[in-house]
Amino acid sequence: MALAQISTVSSPRTRSDFVVLGAWSLPRIIHGFTTRESGVSTGSYCSFNLADGVGDDANAVRANWARWHAAYPQTRVARLQQVGTLADIAIAGVHVMAAHGARPHRIRAALGPCIGRCCFEVDAELADRFVMQIPTAAACCNPGRPGKKHLDLRGIIRSQLQQAGLEKTSIVDVGPCTRCNSDRFFSRRAAGGALTGLQMSFIGFEPE
Numbered sequence: 001m002a003l004a005q006i007s008t009v010s011s012p013r014t015r016s017d018f019v020v021l022g023a024w025s026l027p028r029i030i031h032g033f034t035t036r037e038s039g040v041s042t043g044s045y046c047s048f049n050l051a052d053g054v055g056d057d058a059n060a061v062r063a064n065w066a067r068w069h070a071a072y073p074q075t076r077v078a079r080l081q082q083v084g085t086l087a088d089i090a091i092a093g094v095h096v097m098a099a100h101g102a103r104p105h106r107i108r109a110a111l112g113p114c115i116g117r118c119c120f121e122v123d124a125e126l127a128d129r130f131v132m133q134i135p136t137a138a139a140c141c142n143p144g145r146p147g148k149k150h151l152d153l154r155g156i157i158r159s160q161l162q163q164a165g166l167e168k169t170s171i172v173d174v175g176p177c178t179r180c181n182s183d184r185f186f187s188r189r190a191a192g193g194a195l196t197g198l199q200m201s202f203i204g205f206e207p208e
C-alpha cells in the first residue's frame, strides 16, 4: 500500500501530538486519517477514540475531540454516518459532486486505513453478493477457508470510483491493513468482534 505522507500534528494550545496520515499537501484543504495513538481513552478504546456511542467514556471522547480541535482551531465538524460499499456510496458521492460542478476526471480520492484483503474473510454468500452487484468486484475476491472468501474492499471502491469517472492515478491508498496493525489502528476483527474505538477520516477547507 502506498503511504503518501505522515504528519504529526502539534497543538500550540495543549502541546499534545497525534499522528495524521494524509495523501497530499494541498493549499486551503485539510484532510487526513487519524490513528488510535496519542489519545486519553483506555481499554479497547485506547487511546484516540473520537466516536460517541461505542461504549467509551464520554469525558475521554470529549478530551480527544478537544485535542483534535486544538490542532485544527476554528474548524467546524459535520459528522457523517458511514454507508457500506455495497450501496455504491463512492459512485453516489461522485455524482453529487458532479451535480455541484465538479469534473470527475479532476477529483482525487484517498482510501484510508481499513481491513485489507489479507484479513477480510467473509462468508462466501456475502462475497458473492458483492460480485453480483458490482461486476468489477470479481477481481477483488479470492477463495478463503471452506465456505469463505477474501474481499479487497479498497480494490472494489477503487473500481467504483473509476467507473464514476476518476482517473486511476488520482486514487491513492493511505495506510495499511487495520487488523494487521491493530496496535496503531482500531480493528473490531482484531478485538474478536468486541466494540472498539474508531479512527476518523476528515476533509475540509482551511479556515480563512
Ligand SMILES: [Zn+2]
Pocket: 115, 116, 117, 118, 119, 120, 177, 178, 179, 180
Ligand atoms: Zn491484514
